[in-house]
Amino acid sequence: MKHAAFWEFEPKDFDNVIEKVAKVNAEREESPERFPKILFEPHIMKGKFKGFTIVDVENAGQMANIMVRMIPEMKVKYVPLVEAQKLIKLRQKMKK
Numbered sequence: 001m002k003h004a005a006f007w008e009f010e011p012k013d014f015d016n017v018i019e020k021v022a023k024v025n026a027e028r029e030e031s032p033e034r035f036p037k038i039l040f041e042p043h044i045m046k047g048k049f050k051g052f053t054i055v056d057v058e059n060a061g062q063m064a065n066i067m068v069r070m071i072p073e074m075k076v077k078y079v080p081l082v083e084a085q086k087l088i089k090l091r092q093k094m095k096k
Contacts, residue, residue, distance in 0.1 A: 002081040008050030013073035
């Protein structure tokens with residue numbers, strides 16, 4: 001299922017976050033099945049220490065693998081995404 005992954009960290013932790021992201025990326029290359037698949041590269045919001053990415057998640061363990069590797073410096077929140085057309089069709093079906 002597709003998720004928006006929102007993340008943020010304190011400016012003082014920037015160097016630690018960079019190191020942790022590098023480690024996760026190396027692990028992802030060795031064992032991609034252990035992590036969510038990146039569909040939209042991570043983007044940081046200008047002037048802030050937060051951002052987001054879009055990922056495809058097969059199981060909750062993949063989300064947990066990212067979260068435990070990034071704490072305590074980075075907070076990560078996953079929000080499930082539903083295609084608007086699917087939701088519209090479901091709503092129309094329910095109204096019948």
